[in-house]
Amino acid sequence: MAITMTKGQVGLTGNAAIAYAMKQINPDVCPAYPITPSTAIIEDFSGYVADGAVDTELITVESEHSAMSACIGASAAGARVMTATSSQGLALMWEMLYIASGMRLPIILTDVNRALSAPINIHCDHSDSMGARDSGWIQLYSETVQEAYDNLFQAVRIAEHRKVLLPVMVCLDGFITSHAIENISLIDDAEAKQFVGEYIPRQHLLDTDNPITYGAMSLPENYIEFKHEQSRAIAGSKEVVLEIGKEFGKKFGREYGLFETYRLDDADTAIVILNSAAGTTKVAVDALRKQGMKVGLLRPRLFRPFPFKEITAALKNVKAVGVLDRADSMSGFGGPLFSEVRSALYDLEARPKIISRIYGLGGRDYKVKDAVEVFGELDRIRETGKVETLTKYITL
Amino acid sequence: MATLKELSKQDELLSGGHRLCAGCGIPPIVRLVLRAANGPVVATTATGCLEVGTTIYPYTAWRIPWIHSAFENAAATISGIETAYRALKKRGRIPQDKNIKFIAFGGDGGTYDIGLQALSGALERGHNFLYVCYDNGAYMNTGIQRSSATPYFSNTTTSPAGKVIPGKQEWRKDLTRIVVAHNVPYAAQASPHNWADLSKKAEKALNTEGPTFLNVMSPCPLGWYTKPEDSIKWAKLSVDTCYWPLYEVENGILKVTYRPREKKPLVDWLKPQGRFKHLLTPENKPLLDKFQERVDFEWQRLLDLDGKRI
Numbered sequence: 001m002a003i004t005m006t007k008g009q010v011g012l013t014g015n016a017a018i019a020y021a022m023k024q025i026n027p028d029v030c031p032a033y034p035i036t037p038s039t040a041i042i043e044d045f046s047g048y049v050a051d052g053a054v055d056t057e058l059i060t061v062e063s064e065h066s067a068m069s070a071c072i073g074a075s076a077a078g079a080r081v082m083t084a085t086s087s088q089g090l091a092l093m094w095e096m097l098y099i100a101s102g103m104r105l106p107i108i109l110t111d112v113n114r115a116l117s118a119p120i121n122i123h124c125d126h127s128d129s130m131g132a133r134d135s136g137w138i139q140l141y142s143e144t145v146q147e148a149y150d151n152l153f154q155a156v157r158i159a160e161h162r163k164v165l166l167p168v169m170v171c172l173d174g175f176i177t178s179h180a181i182e183n184i185s186l187i188d189d190a191e192a193k194q195f196v197g198e199y200i201p202r203q204h205l206l207d208t209d210n211p212i213t214y215g216a217m218s219l220p221e222n223y224i225e226f227k228h229e230q231s232r233a234i235a236g237s238k239e240v241v242l243e244i245g246k247e248f249g250k251k252f253g254r255e256y257g258l259f260e261t262y263r264l265d266d267a268d269t270a271i272v273i274l275n276s277a278a279g280t281t282k283v284a285v286d287a288l289r290k291q292g293m294k295v296g297l298l299r300p301r302l303f304r305p306f307p308f309k310e311i312t313a314a315l316k317n318v319k320a321v322g323v324l325d326r327a328d329s330m331s332g333f334g335g336p337l338f339s340e341v342r343s344a345l346y347d348l349e350a351r352p353k354i355i356s357r358i359y360g361l362g363g364r365d366y367k368v369k370d371a372v373e374v375f376g377e378l379d380r381i382r383e384t385g386k387v388e389t390l391t392k393y394i395t396l
Numbered sequence: 397m398a399t400l401k402e403l404s405k406q407d408e409l410l411s412g413g414h415r416l417c418a419g420c421g422i423p424p425i426v427r428l429v430l431r432a433a434n435g436p437v438v439a440t441t442a443t444g445c446l447e448v449g450t451t452i453y454p455y456t457a458w459r460i461p462w463i464h465s466a467f468e469n470a471a472a473t474i475s476g477i478e479t480a481y482r483a484l485k486k487r488g489r490i491p492q493d494k495n496i497k498f499i500a501f502g503g504d505g506g507t508y509d510i511g512l513q514a515l516s517g518a519l520e521r522g523h524n525f526l527y528v529c530y531d532n533g534a535y536m537n538t539g540i541q542r543s544s545a546t547p548y549f550s551n552t553t554t555s556p557a558g559k560v561i562p563g564k565q566e567w568r569k570d571l572t573r574i575v576v577a578h579n580v581p582y583a584a585q586a587s588p589h590n591w592a593d594l595s596k597k598a599e600k601a602l603n604t605e606g607p608t609f610l611n612v613m614s615p616c617p618l619g620w621y622t623k624p625e626d627s628i629k630w631a632k633l634s635v636d637t638c639y640w641p642l643y644e645v646e647n648g649i650l651k652v653t654y655r656p657r658e659k660k661p662l663v664d665w666l667k668p669q670g671r672f673k674h675l676l677t678p679e680n681k682p683l684l685d686k687f688q689e690r691v692d693f694e695w696q697r698l699l700d701l702d703g704k705r706i
Binding site: 066 | 447455469471474480481
């Protein structure tokens with residue numbers, strides 16, 4: 001696809017931007033399988049391969065399970081590997097996601113968030129990536145096309161960092177972000193190449209002079225030690241995410257942290273929300289601020305590992321927090337983001353009141369009025385100090 | 397092809413000391429196939445006896461680069477490795493004169509059943525690799541459950557010879573024919589008792605460009621209820637009774653590579669195996685006859701195709 005730039009900006013859909021980032025990264029191997037709404041990433045990228053714009057080896061596998069299996073094989077063989085999927089595709093990869101992280105392979109996956117069946121639904125929610133939240137992958141969420149594009153470059157550096165060596169998942173909202181055209185700034189090809197550098201694995205399967213065994217069976221004598229190492233690596237990756245986010249900011253003018261706060265400093269009430277719905281919520285924040293309400297927003301970018309301490313510090317002065325999940329963990333006690341935020345706040349002496357609201361499943365619109373309503377509810381909680389309904393569905 | 401003397405002098409790529417059972421057919425198969433590579437080789441193995449028995453951390457019996465990732469994906473894993481090899485060679489990160497062979501090993505459960513989709517995909521895409529299925533006729537690693545490769549009427553823990561149902565009721569899946577239907581350049585059936593035939597086929601497969609396949613009979617004392625020291629004998633008899641014909645399909649031409657001088661009655665092979673004990677009773681004689689008829693039918697079909705383009 002030809003990209004035309006005007007004043008350093010270019011109008012791209014989320015999928016086209018991810019494909020373009022992949023073109024600039026030019027990975028060694030890309031095993032992929034089509035699924036709505038991420039298909040266009042691989043279609044565009046296949047075009048780059050066919051036109052010789054990249055020299056990546058594309059493997060058009062027969063399932064997502066094989067896509068991730070081939071990613072694992074190629075990564076263990078020392079290649080820089082990328083793929084993309086959505087929904088059922090990610091669900092089918094589930095078994096292999098754990099193996100990718102357990103083997104400490106720096107694979108990059110773009111997940112274009114889509115609801116899980118049943119009922120079958122092709123539209124946005126976060127149940128796919130939330131289902132993979134304990135798989136040992138670092139998860140970066142993206143509000144906009146620009147952020148998704150920027151995240152992909154950073155993901156490579158984070159995954160391949162010697163202190164990390166873990167796979168990274170970049171998440172963006174299906175259709176809302178993947179199919180919406182946004183004006184974004186592209187990184188210069190040479191600078192992109194320089195930023196990601198070359199992947200030099202410490203060990204790999206193609207080094208036949210130094211044979212190694214990957215994926216040995218580990219019994220109770222040592223399994224837990226492997227998991228302990230992995231757990232420490234993902235916990236420690238937070239610092240690397242920050243470091244790379246800063247470096248990215250220095251080079252390209254857009255710095256990224258663990259989360260974004262919006263008018264939160266003096267806020268009495270706040271909404272915590274992921275991805276594109278944060279944009280809608282910001283409009284509500286601005287409108288309510290105009291009316292004199294002290295409202296704010298916190299949008300996690302890094303969900304795995306979860307920045308507990310930093311989020312606690314950011315929310316400690318808020319009186320009431322509404323955590324909005326575009327996924328339900330079916331625990332009967334709110335969504336997955338809610339569980340983490342509520343847990344993060346537990347250690348505070350004076351804890352904010354907190355509620356869980358599940359919104360927008362299967363692509364149901366989340367509108368400014370929905371955010372305004374939640375802020376209204378939070379304001380009543382602030383006044384009365386009482387939570388009447390801890391968890392409920394909105395946008396019904 | 398190397399002589400037996402030459403083979404015995406080659407480096408052993410699968411070391412001794414692994415934990416596969418005495419009398420297991422897998423190690424001789426793997427050792428012969430690896431020797432046939434005669435150069436750098438990278439392998440993957442599906443979950444199963446071979447994987448569990450050779451790599452209990454911190455030990456490994458593999459003297460070559462090796463990976464196990466899951467049960468159903470050996471063919472997909474090797475696809476990734478082989479593709480990485482081509483990608484990195486193209487980019488000059490692997491010397492142009494270095495030639496690595498790629499092999500995926502899987503049992504019948506990991507190949508006929510759960511791994512069939514990944515195998516089909518890898519064959520269709522045309523990766524340059526050899527897939528070796530060691531077929532011992534059941535899920536032996538998990539305790540002898542029936543697979544689609546399990547012989548007719550075989551007694552397994554999930555197709556027990558009971559009072560009403562006398563063992564597995566279905567004829568086995570003919571995987572070699574399914575693989576051949578992918579129009580791969582080379583596919584063959586072999587057995588470890590005939591080391592020369594197996595070595596020759598492995599060598600041929602490994603020196604053929606594109607996806608190749610070996611389906612190898614693998615005796616299992618545990619699941620067959622046989623004596624470890626007799627394994628090779630029963631492997632031979634599976635061939636001499638024509639239950640497991642040795643043949644190859646090279647560029648579409650089928651060739652029977654071994655015709656027993658005297659085709660032995662099937663019962664000679666079934667008799668020593670505890671898994672077929674129930675077939676030897678007078679009331680089950682019709683089942684035995686049915687089994688023999690089917691073996692004869694399949695053998696004749698193969699003979700009819702011998703030398704033909706299929």
